[in-house]
Amino acid sequence: DVKVTQSSRYLVKRTGEKVFLECVQDMDHENMFWYRQDPGLGLRLIYFSYDVKMKEKGDIPEGYSVSREKKERFSLILESASTNQTSMYLCASSLAGQGNTEAFFGQGTRLTVV
Amino acid sequence: AQKVTQAQTEISVVEKEDVTLDCVYETRDTTYYLFWYKQPPSGELVFLIRRNSFDEQNEISGRYSWNFQKSTSSFNFTITASQVVDSAVYFCALSEAQTGANNLFFGTGTRLTVIP
Numbered sequence: 322d323v324k325v326t327q328s329s330r331y332l333v334k335r336t337g338e339k340v341f342l343e344c345v346q347d348m349d350h351e352n353m354f355w356y357r358q359d360p361g362l363g364l365r366l367i368y369f370s371y372d373v374k375m376k377e378k379g380d381i382p383e384g385y386s387v388s389r390e391k392k393e394r395f396s397l398i399l400e401s402a403s404t405n406q407t408s409m410y411l412c413a414s415s416l417a418g419q420g421n422t423e424a425f426f427g428q429g430t431r432l433t434v435v
Numbered sequence: 436a437q438k439v440t441q442a443q444t445e446i447s448v449v450e451k452e453d454v455t456l457d458c459v460y461e462t463r464d465t466t467y468y469l470f471w472y473k474q475p476p477s478g479e480l481v482f483l484i485r486r487n488s489f490d491e492q493n494e495i496s497g498r499y500s501w502n503f504q505k506s507t508s509s510f511n512f513t514i515t516a517s518q519v520v521d522s523a524v525y526f527c528a529l530s531e532a533q534t535g536a537n538n539l540f541f542g543t544g545t546r547l548t549v550i551p
Contacts, residue, residue, distance in 0.1 A: 364539075366538060366540075415488075420538075
């Protein structure tokens with residue numbers, strides 16, 4: 322059974338903390354993505370990576386960074402967490418292609434910044 | 436610029452009714468792909484279907500069917516004889532070939548509640 326696994330289901334952090342969200346996939350996918358999901362806004366792309374050590378900004382990269390040192394792992398970093406980063410974060414992966422491959426999603430991490 | 440619009444924020448139906456979820460998209464790319472995903476209460480998005488821009492054939496899979504019309508830039512999703520297990524948030528998404536990295540642009544989702 323193919324899987325995208327996010328390290329935490331729920332997380333509570335304090336304002337100003339550095340936060341790491343981890344994502345691992347076991348499908349040998351080239352592409353990996355981080356989205357945030359907010360009510361009424363759908364899913365918005367934060368960052369994506371199409372290869373190890375490669376990263377590209379999505380639509381809302383401000384306040385975030387990412388790391389991809391190994392093909393199977395893609396980390397999202399909140400350098401200094403703020404309350405407006407309280408959200409559901411979803412990791413996804415897909416095969417390389419020209420827009421035609423479906424993405425597989427993790428179960429999500431609900432982050433609360435207090 | 437690409438855009439996906441799901442105008443229906445929430446829909447409630449009684450079990451066994453049919454329901455259609457609307458999706459309208461915008462893109463300048465001539466080659467693109469449309470997707471539907473289901474997000475049950477557990478949170479994980481589940482892939483339902485992919486269509487490419489060159490294939491306007493409608494598709495049926497069990498109680499699910501999809502109507503793709505390029506003339507109206509729509510990719511609507513119909514559930515026939517709805518069941519309580521269909522209750523979820525449904526997302527329509529667009530991917531463009533020219534971006535190359537399979538970025539998905541999502542609509543804001545439609546929350547479907549099926550009442551027993």
